[in-house]
Amino acid sequence: MKLLAMDTSNQAVSVALLDDQQILGEMTVNIRQTHSQTLLPMVDQLLKQTQTAIETIDRFVVAEGPGSYTGLRIAVTTAKSFAWTLNKPLVGISSLALLAANIVDTTALIVPLFDARRANVFTGVYQWQSGSLQTVVADQHVSIETLLARLQLLAEPVYFVGNDVAHFKEELQAALGSNAHFVGANHNLPHASVLGKLGLLAEPVADIHRFGPVYLRKTEAEVNWAKTHDERGTESYVEQV
């Protein structure tokens, strides 16, 4: 099965082409960039270098979030459009899970995180169990303080993963001491080949049309509105006219 995987959740853009477990090609660019300008040219280059026609792709895999809202929408919209227009399955994988999966050969807890600003993070807790990556604590938007308190209670070794870990390194070390483990640059970077391998095993989305990023946060406008309104009874906010 040929599989095209893509991630634009954060600063890096990563694309990979796999044939089952075999990585045919992978390209990752980690600079400040406009994802809408870089993603499709990278996909094109990868397909050309591997002499692959887009029509021969059997499955599209995308990092569905959390992450930068605008960034997420680029890969999600691209993958969703490809899958729908070429009538192929689409798989969405947590953007945190694909970072967690960078860390192999350990059964310790793996905590990928993204800086969500204002001392908050997007994070989850993962662990390899019998050779498969399991979610121990679901992805969520949480304050760094709360995350640390919970991890202190667990009192277990933890591997922190992601480029944003550096923003919190001192706090993490102070809270967890020798239980806090950090990984090298290559493991902190998202790799679409890792995303592809997770996507190989995952269940495709049932309704491609309805598929969208997993933001894990409502917009500020919606949060404020919900304070004084009841959403129940509202069928749909978007209608065809």
Next chain:
Amino acid sequence: MSKKRELILAFESSCDETSVAVIEDGHRILSNIIATQIKSHQRFGGVVPEVASRHHVEQITFCTQAALEEAGVTYTDLTAVAVTYGPGLVGALLIGVTAAKAIAYAHHLPLIPINHMAGHIYAARFVKPLEYPLLALLVSGGHTELVLMAAAGEFEIIGDTRDDAAGEAYDKIGRVLGVPYPAGKEIDRLAHLGQDTFDFPRAMLKEENLDFSFSGLKSAFINTVHHADQIGETLNRENLAASFQASVVEVLTEKTMRAARQLDVHQLVVAGGVAANQGLREELAEAIKASGLDLDLIVPPLRLCGDNGAMIGAAAHIELKKETFANLTLNAVPGLDFPYRA
């Protein structure tokens, strides 16, 4: 052998409508699917960009499928894909741009980038063939411009608003009157029930240029209402609406007619969301009649005045002939504008 049909799949997502259309030869609408988010943004009293972007992602392939099905065409029938790449909300634009790029790439079709405002003008092509040079009055929530088209696909701004767009002024005074967003239609209706009794200012009417200003009018309106509130007086809503609209319409009409007299044009296209305004349509028609100018007023049907994919397909027909194609790096340009006359 019969000539291959020219079919363009056109995307529009610049603000709060997700729309996809299939257009034949630039002037036949085979489908024009429009999913509007108005109900969503009414919660907030105006368009919230992040909310709009989120809705677009969930609508985009759905609308595309509906457009292809309704048109009864498949990818092999298509000549090109077109998309609005600006102006508009960047996050919203990006969804149409990203989807259009992916679909064009997947089916090896050329991709045509379209200026949203060119699309609004080309909505008039569904009424009749356009003749150049042509004058267009573009009025929407984001723009109030007089545009001269010397030839097909050539645009030059000859008059512009110095502050608020006309549609924006409608929404702002709508808030003061308690009219839900978007306020234009309701204020137009109220205006027809009232009289111009408040005599609000007509900005820049005496100046020679073709520019507009609506912020003074907006302030005068708000001050009038607030002053009445303070002294416990209730003003007649219909008369307030009528007075506001009279000022907007008079300035738009006067400046447009001034431009028409200066230029050798025989068609006047009124386009954009505010082109749906009955008061504006009526006064422009009367002014043309009174002027004795040989000027044909073209206003697109209501459904094509708002944002829609069909108008993008009509504009793309011209760009296809000029072979204006985008490459894979196409990005949204939120501040895209026509050039100003030198």
